Structures are given as structure tokens and as C-alpha cells.
Amino acid sequence: MELAFPRLELIGRDHAPPIVIGVGELRMKSPNEFSFVLRGTPTDMSYAHEEIRRQKENPYDGSARFRLVGIDRDGLEWSFGWTIPRIEIGEPSWKFEGEVDGLWPNDKSDTVSRDSTTEVIFLVPRSHPIARTLQRFLLKHPVQGEPRYEHVMEVLGSTIQFVYEPSRDTLSVTANHSSDLPPTHTENWLGEPLRILLGQLVYPRLVARNLGGGHSHISIRKSPTIIYNAAWVALWSTKNLSADEEAFWTAYAQLLNLIAQARDKNGQRNFEAHKITRLYEELIQVSHGSRWVWALTFASSVEGLAKMLIPEDVKPTTAESDAITLLVTHINAGTGDPWLKMIATNAVNRTAEMTTIRVLRDLKATGVVMGDQLKAWEEIRNSVMHGSLVSPYSSESEDAKLLALAAMLHALTKEILRRSAIS
Structure with a gap:
């Protein structure tokens, strides 16, 4: 998939002028890969060379990286996060290309939720065994029509709804914000129990941080592919499909409670993954190893x-x-x-x-x-x-x-x- 942008800007420090303004494309080669191409010529050559030199001399300084922003054909503003581009200096224009973290559209349309919630959507291929796990524990039988796969639970003062749509290969999770599940942190926390329970790198493809009153921060993120030989890492084995569904959701609630209540050495909430989650992530990834x-x-x-x-x-x-x-x-x-x-x-x-x-x-x-x-x-x-x-x-x-x-x-x-x- 490729998105064309009539205006792309590469920016260095906060509040600094753009290094270059040009045209280009954002490419999504796979669910786990975002890249861009920007073609343009810096208006201030000395400033551009100085910023490029600063970045190369500080490879371990995250703030020395560049940021990419753009405006699409409909006038919608986008942010693409940090990048360290490869640069080709040529005539009549320079070429900048590289990888970016994700896509953040500045959506101000009427479709933005007016409730204070966090919505996350995960990619779950219907052909993978974890899809059977979700179908087993989310299945609801309506009086008429097709079966629905959904579950609602109350955790930490929040109502959390899970909906799995096999036809779209997606699992959506929506949580009302509460004092224990605040904005920003919640979008990371909701997926951590799933990574532990399912033994997969379950990261959200789409995140909507709805702040209420029609204000929202939306992001499209990298979503790692399913690892088929990591099943033995899962805390909840596919062999347990005959178990009571409440046991699965109790385990999810216990993990979420543990993660949300944890504090760092300064008594602050953890934005990064809990230690248990990180250990499971390492185990999932080494299933590719010897x-x-x-x-x-x-x-x-x-x-x-x-x-x-x-x-x-x-x-x-x-x-x-x-x-x-x-x-x-x-x-x-x-x-x-x-x-x-x-x-x-x-x-x-x-x-x-x-x-x-x-x-x-x-x-x-x-x-x-x-x-x-x-x-x-x-x-x-x-x-x-x-x-x-x-x-x-x-x-x-x-x-x-x-x-x-x-x-x-x-x-x-x-x-x-x-x-x-x-x-």
C-alpha cells in the first residue's frame, strides 16, 4: 500500500525550521514495515548539512533523530514519528528515504468518539490457532443471525469490551478510562495480558486514544507477524480450550491488574512493558532461534x-x-x-x-x-x-x-x- 503526499517535511530539533520540504510517498510493505521517500531540495544548504552532521555524530541520542510530518491530498495533517533517513544528494533534488515508526493522522472529523476511551485493534489471522482460542472464549449465540464473538468485563473501574471479527482478522478492545486505566498507559497495557496468555507478539495495529469531547489521538502502528512455533510459550495453551471461559478472562483480568498497579522505583506508572511481559516477549522471539x-x-x-x-x-x-x-x-x-x-x-x-x-x-x-x-x-x-x-x-x-x-x-x-x- 502506498500513500502519496504533496507535502512532506523533515524536521530536526523541537521548534526548529524544516530541514527539507518536498513531495513523496509513505509505503506500507507489510504490517510490520513503514517506509517513506521524500524528494526535495533544502532551501538552506548549510543548515541541512549541519543537522545531518549532528545526527551522524550522535547515533545514541534519540532526540538527534529527525521527524517526518506531511499533508495529504485532502489537507489532512499526518505525523510519522522518528526516522534516520538515507540521503542521496543529486540534481535537481535530494532524495531522503528510510523507515518510520507509524502513522498519526490529525483526525478532526465528526466520526471521532466523544467518550473518554481507549480503542485498540489487533491483527489476528483466522487461520492461526490463537483465533480458535478467541472464538472459543468470545462466542455468543444470538437468537437470530450469525454467531458473535464478544465479551464484556469490568476491571479496575473500567468497562472493557472485546470483539473478534474473523472476516476481518481483527480483535478490537475498547476500555473506558478510569483512575487506574488512564489515557496513554492503557493503550499499551491492554495488549500485555494477550501477549502472555497467547504466546504471541500481539501489538495493536490501530490505537485511538479518545480524550472525550471529540478530541482523539489516532495512530497506525507496526504489527509483528504471527510466529507459528511459539505456542509453547503461551500461558494459556490451545489444549485448554475445553476449560471454562471465565477462567481465561479471570487470568486476563489478573494480569491487567498486576500490570496496571505496578510502579517503578519512583512510584510512577510504567509506560514500558511489565517485567513478566518482557520475559514472555523474549521467549516468543527466541522461538526463531536454536x-x-x-x-x-x-x-x-x-x-x-x-x-x-x-x-x-x-x-x-x-x-x-x-x-x-x-x-x-x-x-x-x-x-x-x-x-x-x-x-x-x-x-x-x-x-x-x-x-x-x-x-x-x-x-x-x-x-x-x-x-x-x-x-x-x-x-x-x-x-x-x-x-x-x-x-x-x-x-x-x-x-x-x-x-x-x-x-x-x-x-x-x-x-x-x-x-x-x-x-
Whole structure:
């Protein structure tokens, strides 16, 4: 798809004049790729060269990138986000081309919602197994006509509506804004539980941040393609389609509540993805990689979730502290190499810490994780983390270990949700 623009502008710093004004096209080669071509000649050559030099000399400074804006044939203003263009200096005009983040039309038409809501639309191909999951848990049987796929739930003071349209391969989610689901953050939060539950990089293709009174910010964004071999990452397996649909939506609500209530070290809401979501995203993406990369990432992700289950105020008992102090004193009083004595005392002092393995063993004792899962994690973690390779070929024993790690990841995720619900 290609959109023609009789006016495109490349801008540098805030409130600075355009580097170049010209004509061009915006191209959408795939749901995950936006590119542009701008043809024009800068009116101030020295200024243009200075801005280009500034960007090249500051490759890690996000604010040094350029921004692309334009006006289409109907007079509608568009923004396209940040870009670092490739430049061809020629006659009679220069050529700028590159990738952009997305499309933000400045829609002031009467079709803009007057309610304060966030609307997001996801691309979900009807041929993919996750479409069957959505159809199973969204199915409604009207008295007349075709089946409808929709669900409405109340979460965090907001009414959230899900509608799946197989004929369009789209899932739309609309949420009323509330104190816990405010504008801006909500458009990111609504998709995070879906990425965890479905084991796919479910990002919205279209976002409408409706601020009420006919004011709205609309964006068309990159939407990653479905990864067909990432099903084992999903917290909600397609094998669970026979389960009660309320269990699925309860899991969604628990995840959304956890994500929305989380705060950063400064006590602020998180605009970026929650740590659990980020771990699942990494696992989804490495499904394209080798079995060794799978093993490495699963083992690391299990450790990341286990650390989230370590109580912040955990301390050894008085008896444990006294025993540690006594043994450290005994080691220091003895003869021997000081360096070896330091290693020994450090090892003794670490027994007072709540380490990952201690957490996992405690969780095994309470039945949260299974013995075969913990054994698989210890074997794989201690080998792949120290450079040992796993076989590049599938085998019954190694497949069992990898599947045990996936089950362990899901068990830890559910335990985090359980604890967050009662805290």
C-alpha cells in the first residue's frame, strides 16, 4: 500500500525550521514495515548539512533523530514519528528515504468518539490457532443471525469490551478510562495480558486514544507477524480450550491488574512493558532461534520470575544468624591462605540470603513447581549458562526438559498472580 503526499517535511530539533520540504510517498510493505521517500531540495544548504552532521555524530541520542510530518491530498495533517533517513544528494533534488515508526493522522472529523476511551485493534489471522482460542472464549449465540464473538468485563473501574471479527482478522478492545486505566498507559497495557496468555507478539495495529469531547489521538502502528512455533510459550495453551471461559478472562483480568498497579522505583506508572511481559516477549522471539538459545532464555526467564517471588523483607532467624557468625569466626581464626578463607566465609554468609535456588526449592516443597521441573532447570541452567551446548536436534529427553521449563515458567507466573491477588 502506498500513500502519496504533496507535502512532506523533515524536521530536526523541537521548534526548529524544516530541514527539507518536498513531495513523496509513505509505503506500507507489510504490517510490520513503514517506509517513506521524500524528494526535495533544502532551501538552506548549510543548515541541512549541519543537522545531518549532528545526527551522524550522535547515533545514541534519540532526540538527534529527525521527524517526518506531511499533508495529504485532502489537507489532512499526518505525523510519522522518528526516522534516520538515507540521503542521496543529486540534481535537481535530494532524495531522503528510510523507515518510520507509524502513522498519526490529525483526525478532526465528526466520526471521532466523544467518550473518554481507549480503542485498540489487533491483527489476528483466522487461520492461526490463537483465533480458535478467541472464538472459543468470545462466542455468543444470538437468537437470530450469525454467531458473535464478544465479551464484556469490568476491571479496575473500567468497562472493557472485546470483539473478534474473523472476516476481518481483527480483535478490537475498547476500555473506558478510569483512575487506574488512564489515557496513554492503557493503550499499551491492554495488549500485555494477550501477549502472555497467547504466546504471541500481539501489538495493536490501530490505537485511538479518545480524550472525550471529540478530541482523539489516532495512530497506525507496526504489527509483528504471527510466529507459528511459539505456542509453547503461551500461558494459556490451545489444549485448554475445553476449560471454562471465565477462567481465561479471570487470568486476563489478573494480569491487567498486576500490570496496571505496578510502579517503578519512583512510584510512577510504567509506560514500558511489565517485567513478566518482557520475559514472555523474549521467549516468543527466541522461538526463531536454536535449541540452545531456547534453553538459555527459558532458564534465565525462570530465574527472573523466581526473583520476583523473593520477599523484600526476608531475614535469617536469630539462630541462623548466630550459627553463621560462629562459623565465620571459626574460619577466620584458623590458619590457611587468606584468599581461600575469604571464599569460605563468603560462601557461609551467602546462606543467609534468599537465593533463586532456595526460592525454587521452597516452591517445590509447597507444590508450586514439580520435582522434574526443578531438576530440568538445574541441569539446563548449570550447563548452558557456562557455555555447554545442547543438541541441535530434537530428542525425547531434551524435549522433556524444555517442556518442563515451559511448565515451570507458567507455574511461577500463576504463583505471582496468586500472590498479587491477595496482597
